[in-house]
Amino acid sequence: MNYSNRLKNLTLIFLASISLGLVACSDDEGEMPEVPATYVMEDQMARPAINTVFVTTGNKDNFNQTVPSQMGANFASAFESRLLALNAGYTTNALGHDAATFSGVLATDVLNVSLNGTTTFFDGTNVLTGRTLADDVISVELLLIFGGPDGTANPGLTDDHVDANDKAFLSTFPYMATPW
Numbered sequence: 001m002n003y004s005n006r007l008k009n010l011t012l013i014f015l016a017s018i019s020l021g022l023v024a025c026s027d028d029e030g031e032m033p034e035v036p037a038t039y040v041m042e043d044q045m046a047r048p049a050i051n052t053v054f055v056t057t058g059n060k061d062n063f064n065q066t067v068p069s070q071m072g073a074n075f076a077s078a079f080e081s082r083l084l085a086l087n088a089g090y091t092t093n094a095l096g097h098d099a100a101t102f103s104g105v106l107a108t109d110v111l112n113v114s115l116n117g118t119t120t121f122f123d124g125t126n127v128l129t130g131r132t133l134a135d136d137v138i139s140v141e142l143l144l145i146f147g148g149p150d151g152t153a154n155p156g157l158t159d160d161h162v163d164a165n166d167k168a169f170l171s172t173f174p175y176m177a178t179p180w
Contacts, residue, residue, distance in 0.1 A: 040065065046111040048137050053086075054079045054106060063109075071108045079103040086145060087154070093144045094151040095127055102144070133169050133176070136162070 043064050055063045080103035092098050112128045119130035122140040138160045146157040167177035
């Protein structure tokens with residue numbers, strides 16, 4: 001078959017495909033047929049590093065597929081054991097939480113949001129009331145795990161020393177910094 005015939009055949013196939021597509025469309029305002037779907041939660045990371053540090057490898061899938069309302073009951077005791085393994089001298093943290101209370105907060109991996117007031121991960125006064133892009137969540141988590149009651153214990157373990165994003169965040173939506 002020469003080039004001209006191939007081109008004609010391809011054009012006919014293309015036009016037929018478009019025609020079939022147009023015929024399949026209709027002006028009916030009927031509902032689209034439902035397509036059965038199964039959704040499975042794959043990963044929960046409301047608070048960065050918590051899932052990574054406190055959930056053992058064998059429990060990752062179970063944790064990630066547990067609804068938040070059941071997380072505390074299912075994982076708080078394992079989180080407390082891990083917390084005390086990481087910081088055997090843990091008494092309370094800068095929030096005033098003892099190990100059991102703090103483990104319960106950690107085990108329920110959700111990002112709380114304050115509908116009024118300051119939105120921050122932790123600014124010394126406001127605690128877990130949301131999160132801004134510039135919040136240094138890893139340093140906050142290190143401070144709450146290793147910093148003790150006033151945040152000054154274990155100074156070498158309470159800051160990740162990454163004090164800003166590598167590029168400025170935008171002042172308008174979508175707010176994320178432009179990619180490199």
